Amino acid sequence: MARDELAFLSATEIAEAIATKQVSPVEVVQAYLDRIERFDDELHAYITVLRDEALAAARQAEEIVQRGGALGPLFGVPVAVKDQFWTKGILTTNGSRVYRDFVPSEDATIVARLKEAGAILLGKLNLSELAMGGTQHPPYGIPRNPWDLERTPGESSSGSGVALAAHLCAASVGEDTGGSGRGPAACCNAVGLRPTFGRVSRYGMTPMCWFADAAAPMTKTVRDCALVLGAIAGYDSRDPYTSRKPVPDYTAQLAQGIRDLRFGLIRELQEHDDMHPEVRRAIYDALEIFKDLGAEVREVSIPMVALAGAVFVGVADTEGAGARDEILRSRADELDAATRTRLQAAALVPAKVYNRAMKARVLLRQQFMRALQEVDILVSATMPHPPPKHAALTAPFKGTDDVRSRFFFRRSYTGCYALTALPAISIPGGFTSDGLPIGLQLGARPFAEATLLRAAYAYERATPWHDRRAPAAVG
Amino acid sequence: MTLSKEDRVRELARLVGISIAESELSEVADRFDSLIEEMARLTQLDLSEIQPVTIFPEEE
Numbered sequence: 418m419a420r421d422e423l424a425f426l427s428a429t430e431i432a433e434a435i436a437t438k439q440v441s442p443v444e445v446v447q448a449y450l451d452r453i454e455r456f457d458d459e460l461h462a463y464i465t466v467l468r469d470e471a472l473a474a475a476r477q478a479e480e481i482v483q484r485g486g487a488l489g490p491l492f493g494v495p496v497a498v499k500d501q502f503w504t505k506g507i508l509t510t511n512g513s514r515v516y517r518d519f520v521p522s523e524d525a526t527i528v529a530r531l532k533e534a535g536a537i538l539l540g541k542l543n544l545s546e547l548a549m550g551g552t553q554h555p556p557y558g559i560p561r562n563p564w565d566l567e568r569t570p571g572e573s574s575s576g577s578g579v580a581l582a583a584h585l586c587a588a589s590v591g592e593d594t595g596g597s598g599r600g601p602a603a604c605c606n607a608v609g610l611r612p613t614f615g616r617v618s619r620y621g622m623t624p625m626c627w628f629a630d631a632a633a634p635m636t637k638t639v640r641d642c643a644l645v646l647g648a649i650a651g652y653d654s655r656d657p658y659t660s661r662k663p664v665p666d667y668t669a670q671l672a673q674g675i676r677d678l679r680f681g682l683i684r685e686l687q688e689h690d691d692m693h694p695e696v697r698r699a700i701y702d703a704l705e706i707f708k709d710l711g712a713e714v715r716e717v718s719i720p721m722v723a724l725a726g727a728v729f730v731g732v733a734d735t736e737g738a739g740a741r742d743e744i745l746r747s748r749a750d751e752l753d754a755a756t757r758t759r760l761q762a763a764a765l766v767p768a769k770v771y772n773r774a775m776k777a778r779v780l781l782r783q784q785f786m787r788a789l790q791e792v793d794i795l796v797s798a799t800m801p802h803p804p805p806k807h808a809a810l811t812a813p814f815k816g817t818d819d820v821r822s823r824f825f826f827r828r829s830y831t832g833c834y835a836l837t838a839l840p841a842i843s844i845p846g847g848f849t850s851d852g853l854p855i856g857l858q859l860g861a862r863p864f865a866e867a868t869l870l871r872a873a874y875a876y877e878r879a880t881p882w883h884d885r886r887a888p889a890a891v892g
Numbered sequence: 893m894t895l896s897k898e899d900r901v902r903e904l905a906r907l908v909g910i911s912i913a914e915s916e917l918s919e920v921a922d923r924f925d926s927l928i929e930e931m932a933r934l935t936q937l938d939l940s941e942i943q944p945v946t947i948f949p950e951e952e
Contacts, residue, residue, distance in 0.1 A: 615950070628946045660950060721937070727930030734927075745910050758916050762923035765904040770931045775944030777934045786952060813919055820926035838948050863950065 423448040425886070428494045428588040428641040432535075435482060435493035442478035442493035442537065445587075446471050449495045449539055453585050459566070460889065461558030462579035464500045465508055465541040471495065474537045490644055492535030497586040499574050500541040500557075501548050502528055502632075503621035511623045512544040512573070514556050514751045515744055525621025526656065527590050527632045527649045534648035539586050542576030547741065548592055548625050549573060551755040551824075553811045562604060563887035564854055568804040571601030577635045578605035583890040588645050589635040594625045595729045596799075596831025598633025599843035603799035603856020606845045606882065608642045608873070609635045611831075613863045614838035615660040617646075618653035624740050626733035628658075629835045638883060639844060639874040643667035646866060662864055670867050671874040678872060680707045681717035681792030686801075689723060691826055693802040699847040699855045700798050706879050707796075707872075717788040717795065719833075721781050726828030728781065729836055731774030734763035755811065782837040789839075789862045794872045799843040799856030801827055830858065840866050844873045845882035854882075897921040 423445050426434065434440045450468055457463050478493045500510050503521035510516045524532070532538065543560045546552040550572035560575035562568045563582040570578040574591025578601030581589060591598040593611040602609025610633055617632045624630055634645035650664045682704060687697060704714050738745065738760045745764060749757050788795060814820045834841035839860055846857025857876065861869040877883055895903070898917040901924055905912045912920050 614947070658947060662950070724930075724933060727927070727933070730927055731931050749911070754916065754919075758919045758923060761905070761910060761912050761916075761920045762927065764908055764910055765901065765920075765924050766927065770928065772944055773934050773939065774931060775946070776939040776942040777937060779942045779945060780937060780939060782948060814922050817922050817926040817929060820922050821930065824923075824926070825930055863948075863952075 420444060420448045421452065424452050424584040427638045428491065428636060429638065429644060431494050431587050432490065432492055436488050438482060442475040442482070443472065445493060446475040446495050446537055446539070449586060455892065456583050456889070457585060459561060460563060460579050460583055461543055461560045462576040462583065462585050463497065463540045464510055464543050464557045464576070467507065467538055467540045471537050471539050478535070478537065489533065489535030491531065491648055494536050494587050495539045496531055496536040496588045497539045497542050497580055498528060498589060499544050499577055499591045501544060501592050501623050502590065504528055504541065507541065509541065510557065511548065512546045512552070512555065512557065515748050521621070523621065526618035526653045528621065530649045531590065542580055542589060544575055545573035546753045546756040548594065548597060548623070549737065549756055549759060551759065551811055552753045553755045554753055559807060562804055563889035564606065564852065566889060567806050568853070569604060569807055569810050571604035571804060573597040574601045574633065574635060577601055578607055581605060581607040581635060581637055582887045588641050590645065590649065591633045591635045592622060593631045593633035593835070594629050595733055595828055595835040598635055599799050599831050599841060599856065599858060602635055602843040604804035604854060606854035606885065606887065607635055607637060608639055608842065608844050609633055610642050610646060610842045611834055611840060612646065612650065612866055613840045615658050616864065616866065617650050618656040618659050620653055620655040626736040629733055639870055639877045640668060640671060642842070643671060643870045665867050667867055667870055670871050673871060674711065675707065675872055675875045676711035678794055678868070679713045679715070679792040680704065680794045680796050681715055681788060683722060683795055683797045684716045684718050685720065685722045686797040686830060689801065691801055692798070695849045696798050696802060696855050700796065700857065703846055703857050703876065704796065706876060710875050710879060715792065717791055719784045719788050721777070721784055722833050723829050724777070725781060725833035725836055726825040728774050728777045729828050729832030730825060731766065731770060732778055732836065734759060735766045735771050738763035778836045781833065785837045785839060793861065793868060795860035797830060797858050799858040800830055803849050803853035803855065834860055839863060840869055842869050842873050844877060847882055897925055
């Protein structure tokens with residue numbers, strides 16, 4: 418196989434090819450480094466590329482393979498993580514000038530666990546400033562969507578989406594507070610999973626909203642997602658809110674089919690007037706596929722769900738402003754204007770409004786749990802529209818109506834799972850007539866990631882979307 | 893006397909101890925006002941019996 422083609426393999430295929438000595442870890446890492454050098458000046462997926470460190474780790478891995486040592490599930494797989502996760506001795510910018518000199522003294526738990534599983538860290542990936550969104554002038558370059566360079570790759574794990582679509586890493590871990598992992602996955606034709614709160618440690622992840630933040634596996638395929646989730650999930654004494662529930666082998670049930678599952682289309686998200694017609698069509702088509710695969714399909718109602726975007730902003734932005742209080746008071750001038758004004762507005766929210774939003778969050782959770790008694794899997798689009806153009810996303814707001822239409826509503830699709838602490842996955846769900854990716858989102862009960870992945874895998878096997886290559890990835 | 897949206901935000905910012913540039917007052921005010929308007933829609937909900945918990949129990 419030509420070296421460049423190695424980069425197009427899935428993480429699962431790479432791990433198998435290395436374990437069976439068909440390729441060496443050095444060849445694989447070099448293939449990715451070559452592509453990063455060739456494409457990333459334009460795409461800006463990476464903030465830091467760990468060329469020497471990755472090659473040294475690959476040579477060490479090669480020795481282990483040669484002497485028949487024990488190989489972890491991600492052995493030799495080149496990964497990259499959002500620059501929001503601490504990496505020992507390596508710059509961690511959080512996408513902000515404020516953190517331009519921040520070099521952590523230890524690894525985030527998910528970074529340590531990726532390494533324990535055998536993964537090789539290629540570098541740190543670009544993101545919207547402070548993992549928020551709408552950054553007008555990203556200090557480390559504008560991440561560009563390989564499917565259309567004029568369009569956003571989604572926020573805030575933008576670099577993860579770009580790197581997967583352009584095959585600049587084999588797998589990634591992003592972060593998802595309100596959709597920051599699933600959104601870029603949808604925009605870039607990748608897979609992004611937000612796990613149940615407590616399933617994956619948040620230790621060493623710079624916070625936005627402590628009870629909504631979630632480390633999010635982002636991958637090229639559903640099987641890869643199961644593999645990465647299995648590697649990073651589980652109790653961590655350094656994050657007191659991690660669950661002690663055992664971590665299953667998420668790959669074990671993937672191929673069992675979905676005949677026993679009930680799928681429920683969330684009516685309020687599907688029928689909203691602001692939804693793009695081709696996205697709506699793709700979701701209806703997905704339901705037909707689930708039916709063809711033997712599943713039961715129906716509609717469910719979650720009356721409050723269209724308000725989730727506003728509730729999310731009321732809760733998460735206010736928490737975020739609290740977490741960044743010191744920056745807001747003393748270093749606000751170093752922030753991008755969009756980050757600054759968003760945090761400043763959130764810092765003014767009265768306690769009674771925050772309290773109401775927190776109560777609404779609980780009511781929303783009750784409505785979701787009720788729906789999840791009727792069905793096993795909830796279905797919607799990940800975003801109500803295809804990836805917008807950069808200029809449209811980052812333009813200053815023109816009045817409150819503009820804020821409402823551009824800021825709140827689209828956040829309802831992904832923010833609802835963040836608010837309710839439930840697992841959700843975005844998978845490639847088709848393309849618009851002009852070739853832009855559409856994300857299909859599935860949600861499930863707490864800690865039902867195995868079921869979620871099984872449903873996603875069945876859909877992926879029945880559709881060709883994940884095999885397409887982005888125009889900017891093939892040069 | 894009715895305060896302009898910018899004056900209101902300027903005063904709130906003073907109370908919470910942050911400084912907002914004059915050139916960005918209008919943008920902050922639009923963001924703040926739209927959030928408050930959206931949150932006002934929640935007053936239609938009966939939330940009187942709900943405890944605003946942050947972490948949901950693992951088993952329900």
